[in-house]
Amino acid sequence: MNITSTSNSISSEKHFGFWGDLRLSLKLMLAFSVMFVFALIIAGVTLRGLNQVQTTYEHALSQGGQVQNLSDELQIYLLQARRYEKNFILRWQNEGYDTAYTNYVIPYNENIALMHEHIKLLAPFGPLAATVSTGDMTQAQYEADIASLTQLTDKYNQSFLTLVEVSRQYGEDENTGFLGDVRNVAHDIEVKISDQAGLENLEITLLQIRRNEKDYLARKDQGYIDDVHTLVTQFKNQATASDLLQVAEKTELRNLAGTYQTAFDVLVTKDREIAEYDAAMIAAAREIEPLSTKIEALGEQLAAEDISTAQTTSTQTFTYSIITIMVVLALTIIVSIALSRQITRPVTSLTNTAEQIASGNFDVQAEVSSGDEVGLLAQTFNSMTSRLQQAFEEVRRRATELATVAEVGTATATILESEKLLQEVVNLSKERFNLYHSHIYLLDESGENLVLASGAGEAGRQMMAKGLSIPLNREQSLVARAARERKGVTVNDVTQAADFLPNALLPNTRSELAVPMIVGGKVIGVFDVQSDQVGRFTDSDINIQVTLASQVSTSIQNVRAFEQSKAQADLESLVNAIGQKIQRATTVDDTLQTAIREIGLALGASRVSASIASRQDVGNDSNLN
Structure with missing residues (x-):
């Protein structure tokens, strides 16, 4: 679908007649100039009454409204404090104590300070509590509620801060705090x-x-x-x-x-202490909520009484104004109908277009029938629709990539052989992400070289046959750089990158993304993907490939653990079987012959010998060839 830019649409010169070319502001000015004369007549009659109504409403807002607003804000700060409290409890061990303290405890303290400030601002309104005719709260009760709010806030705050300190002592992992002591x-x-x-x-x-x-x-x-x-x-x-x-x-x-x-x-x-402090926080917060709601209700009652007075004044003003309004209403209707048609018709058309777009039809275009703001809006709407379609396509592409990551993780979850696992990963990555090439390097035992462990396609097989490896300290290598810096490295134009390492088997590489494979804080290899397009990889691609590399790293670690366990189990089983056969031997010669035979078979040796020396150094040798 071809998308026309906003600038081109707006800059194109179109004429729609004198009225159509006028800006909407000028149309409204002309129409309202006519109605302004009518409004002056009504204004003189209603001005005095409106002043009285305004005075009453201001009085309501200065007392009841202020109480209501302060209590609303108090509840908001409580909710924000509770959110930071819960985030700290849930995330401090994963994020680390210091980071969680900065992210959650400090803003929590700020909200608690604001709660104390609002409670102090609410305290002077005690005398107003007794003036509410429809309420049953006295000044003493109001002041007692304010005191309770202060105490409960302090209790809630102290419980949380104590919980934070106990959490610090507890330890964020097996290397800190009491967890570290146990370990x-x-x-x-x-x-x-x-x-x-x-x-x-x-x-x-x-x-x-x-x-x-x-x-x-x-x-x-x-x-x-x-x-x-x-x-x-x-x-x-x-x-x-x-x-x-x-x-x-x-x-x-x-x-x-x-x-x-x-x-x-x-x-x-x-x-248990953490659980107790958590329960104390919850109890205090639950007691604060009804008290703040009670004070909010008092503010509503104060405002309601003042508003009732204002409504009485407003009724009187309305009676004086209604006759005047009826006189000019007919003239106003005529002007309004004419103006509304000029505005509502293009707006209705634009609304219909928006409904079609909402139903998924991005090919529809809004009709541009005037040069005013509504026409400009229609042109802008058309440009926005085109960009929205592009955005949806981008979202679909990202969703497909995330599904591919999940597919790769599922496909490799049951593979218990390292080579097969790695080959499956690079093949699926190249195919699903539509890449030019994909391969994986693993760090050798010395930790100084990255050895090619798998590669996609024929180029990958040839590189594997050559036994390619890259020194970790090599400057001209994005793969080595990603491993050293422990973060993804992207080059979207390899011809402009000084540290790009060209490969004769991959002549069409134009952009490259290398992501370190990290398990338990240790780099075990690098996942490298290449494209034959310049500018192929974005920040979103880095996030996708980092997620995939993390899954692959975990799978590799699991397969390695499985292979080591299996090898150890096979060795122990073999030793046990040889031991049982030796135990069934009845003579020394039989014992030696059995041991020599079984060890030779187990090791695949062509010749095995054993000897027993007597006290006179006489040798008794047994051989099995």
Whole structure:
């Protein structure tokens, strides 16, 4: 669809006759000049009455309206404070204590200060409470409510600030606060018992303790607390009963287990304190709301009585004015009809056009029938419609890209082989995002080189066959730069980029986006996509690819963990099978022959030998070729 710019539409010269070419402001001026004479007649009659009405309304606004506005604003500040309070509680561990404090606690304090200020402004209105004829509030009751509002606000504020401090002590992750204390003690225990033969039961019990600890932190259930206590006692008993530990080691392990339980109990206590302060905040906030509503109702009653007086005065003014109005009404109707037709017809046409656009028809254009503001509005509306259509197309494209990210995540979720996973990711990315090329580099074990792990298409297969790698410190490489800077790097015209690394297998690359793959704060590789179009990648594309890279990083980490676990399990199974066969041997020779044979088969060795030396250094060798 071709879109005509606003400037072109407006600048085109069109003529619609003398009246049609007049600005809407001039049309209105001419019409209202006629009616101005009529208005002067009415104004003289109604001026005195309107002055009386205005005085009464101003009095109402200066008292009842002010009370009502202050109480409304008080409720607004309370709601804003509660929003910041809830945001802090929900997000401080994810965002970090200092960031959450800046984002939520500081603006919370500002709203609390405004609440105190508004309560002070409401306090002087106590004498007005007794003047309301339809109410049952006395001055003493009003002042008591103001005092209660102050106390409840202080209680609410103190509960939240205490909760914030307890949260800081609690710790935002396993490296800070009481959470860090629990982790450190558990780590000390793990160091004492790990990799020691015969202490597997202690390691299993420690793992069970940590699992219940994690479950408690996630669900806050009392059952997990009880399980931790039971398992800590079991751990102490196992340490005491172990024959492989010295007395000092047993004592140290029991002491560490006791220290862990103490640290864990402190953590539980802090959780309960946080829950108590949260309940206190909720209770105080719920008590503040009805009090502020009560004061607001008082303001409404004050305003209603003054408005009633104003209405009486207004009725009198209306009686004097009605006769004059009826006289000039007929003339005014004639002028109004003529003017309304000049305005409503193009507006109606524009409204019909808007309804069609709202139904999804972006091809319709508004009719431009005059050169006034309505005509200008129609031209601007046509330009806006074209731009709106472009915006919808952009939204649809972004929605498709997000769906592609989800599709890639779903397609790779069940793949348990690293190479197959990475190849599937680059193939889907290239196909779904309509890219020129896509490939993934992984950081090697030394952490100094990025090694090509997968690439899309024939170019990717050839690069994989060459075993391409990029040093991390290489300046002329967007991939290395993304890994070093730990953020997405975009070059929308590679011919103008000094650090672009050209590839003979990808001669048509015109723009490139490299996104680091980060897991647990550690860069494990770089996801690199290329396009044959200049200016292909936007900030939105970076966000999409960062999301995809994050999903892929997590999948890679999961697959690696699975492969390591499987390899360890296979090795342990093989060792166990060889051990069982050796145990069934009845003689030394049979034992050696069995061991040599099974080890040779397991290792794929062409020759395996073993020897046993007697006290006279006589060798007894057995060989299996």
